Amino acid sequence: MKxxxxxxxxVGSPQRIKDVAALIGDKGRNIVVLSAMSGTTNSLIEIxxxxxxxxxxxxxxxxxxxxxxxxxxxxxxxxxxxxxxxxSEKTAVFFNDIRHTISSPDSPLLEKEIVSRGELISTxxxxxxxxxxxxxxxxxxxLAFMRTDEHGEPDLPYITKHLASLIEENADAALFITQGFIxxxxxxxxxxxxxxxxxxxxxxxxxxxxxxxxxxxTDIDGMHNNDPRFVEGTRPVRNLHFEEAAExxxxxxxxxxxxxxxxxxxxxxxxxxxxxxxxxxxxxLIDNVLRRGYIKAVAAKDNIxxxxxxxxRMLLAYGFLKMVFEIFEKHETAIDMITTSEVGVSLTIxxxxxxxxxxxxxxxxxxxxxxxxxxxxxVVGDLEWQNRGFEAKALDALRDIPVRMISYGGSNYNxxxxxxxxxxxxxxxxxxxxxFE
Ligand code: ADP
Ligand code: ASP
Ligand code: MG
Numbered sequence: 001m002k003x004x005x006x007x008x009x010x011v012g013s014p015q016r017i018k019d020v021a022a023l024i025g026d027k028g029r030n031i032v033v034l035s036a037m038s039g040t041t042n043s044l045i046e047i048x049x050x051x052x053x054x055x056x057x058x059x060x061x062x063x064x065x066x067x068x069x070x071x072x073x074x075x076x077x078x079x080x081x082x083x084x085x086x087x088s089e090k091t092a093v094f095f096n097d098i099r100h101t102i103s104s105p106d107s108p109l110l111e112k113e114i115v116s117r118g119e120l121i122s123t124x125x126x127x128x129x130x131x132x133x134x135x136x137x138x139x140x141x142x143l144a145f146m147r148t149d150e151h152g153e154p155d156l157p158y159i160t161k162h163l164a165s166l167i168e169e170n171a172d173a174a175l176f177i178t179q180g181f182i183x184x185x186x187x188x189x190x191x192x193x194x195x196x197x198x199x200x201x202x203x204x205x206x207x208x209x210x211x212x213x214x215x216x217x218t219d220i221d222g223m224h225n226n227d228p229r230f231v232e233g234t235r236p237v238r239n240l241h242f243e244e245a246a247e248x249x250x251x252x253x254x255x256x257x258x259x260x261x262x263x264x265x266x267x268x269x270x271x272x273x274x275x276x277x278x279x280x281x282x283x284x285l286i287d288n289v290l291r292r293g294y295i296k297a298v299a300a301k302d303n304i305x306x307x308x309x310x311x312x313r314m315l316l317a318y319g320f321l322k323m324v325f326e327i328f329e330k331h332e333t334a335i336d337m338i339t340t341s342e343v344g345v346s347l348t349i350x351x352x353x354x355x356x357x358x359x360x361x362x363x364x365x366x367x368x369x370x371x372x373x374x375x376x377x378x379v380v381g382d383l384e385w386q387n388r389g390f391e392a393k394a395l396d397a398l399r400d401i402p403v404r405m406i407s408y409g410g411s412n413y414n415x416x417x418x419x420x421x422x423x424x425x426x427x428x429x430x431x432x433x434x435x436f437e
Pocket of ligand 3: 196199254256
């Protein structure tokens with residue numbers, strides 16, 4: 001059994017839904033995970049924002065305009081009046097649910113309730129379209145098996161057990177369809193796996209059913225060697241080790257949600273990144289095999305803040321770093337990069353929520369300097385320390401760019417540079433020119 005996940009653009013129009021139906025229809029008893037049609041989650045977030053901002057009229061206008069879009073989708077997708085009517089009625093139920101939800105504007109679950117409708121609509125449309133085409137499939141409600149635990153982490157034992165019994169109940173099913181992204185929390189309240197989280201759903205399902213492969217179908221032919229949104233002439237990387245893919249996803253390669261590698265890696269399930277628009281392209285295979293001797297790709301992570309603590313007390317003091325880390329732990333802020341010297345330590349965070357409180361506490365160690373609007377550039381590949389020349393090459397590419405921090409040796413797979421956000425495009429281009437051309 002394979003898991004096949006299709007992202008928002010892959011189901012973003014009636015034609016795309018038809019293309020995906022053709023792709024999944026004859027591939028066997030797989031589990032297909034769908035995102036909401038592209039733009040839908042953004043629109044649903046806008047609707048909840050309008051409600052929270054106390055503008056129900058705007059919310060109603062936005063709901064109606066989204067509903068109009070879906071009326072057009074239904075008209076174009078189905079070829080018979082009978083199925084158009086069935087699908088319209090089903091879609092109308094979801095829009096009425098949204099209207100009902102906004103009638104309780106103070107509900108703490110408002111946004112989660114509203115955004116959950118995106119994936120529910122797309123999967124219902126796909127299920128109905130397959131039926132119209134005479135392709136049998138079973139719609140598995142994600143809310144019946146996808147759960148997070150009391151720490152907000154996916155509850156894999158629960159997911160495994162409940163998904164197994166749903167599959168067992170449908171022993172004759174030729175194909176399963178389910179929603180990405182949405183889940184319930186440990187209290188049974190509506191929740192989700194955060195933006196882009198359908199990739200995570202796919203890998204959790206893959207781990208739960210011990211799938212032979214997890215396929216992430218998107219709008220590009222695999223992981224490229226640099227961010228195609230900023231660099232021209234990028235090329236797909238054919239093979240990546242799980243660790244390399246995890247570094248790239250974490251440090252900004254949007255094609256993969258950062259959390260989605262872990263469940264696949266732990267269960268040794270290969271992940272394949274494929275292009276819905278070019279289904280025969282080989283894409284990228286991510287597995288446990290390290291292809292040695294070269295740099296695979298470059299990625300960039302924005303909105304980084306650097307914090308430097310300069311302290312006389314660090315000199316020869318054991319336990320200093322522990323005290324610094326404890327402050328970040330106390331304020332629930334993860335650290336991305338770290339470099340040290342005899343008199344100080346620099347580190348980066350990507351979440352400024354508790355920055356003021358952190359800085360206030362850090363002041364007791366010495367001088368604290370903050371640099372905002374920074375970007376981490378991450379170079380990923382076989383960067384085992386015995387290999388010679390790769391770090392030099394990456395550094396050389398950045399010769400004209402001011403570098404605030406460098407981190408190397410934390411893993412065998414990455415070297416990271418902290419630069420000003422305004423230098424990001426230049427840095428990405430320079431690295432591609434130096435390393436891949
Ligand atoms: P989906 O909606 O299918 O989940 P995403 O938009 O989340 O798709 O991810 C695909 C996009 O990721 C691509 O269109 C591309 O612009 C972007 N992207 C960023 N970095 C990379 C990279 N290194 N390789 C491929 N795509 C990348
Ligand atoms: N629909 C959700 C989003 O847009 C989840 C996903 O597409 O992965 O973030
Ligand atoms: Mg995505």
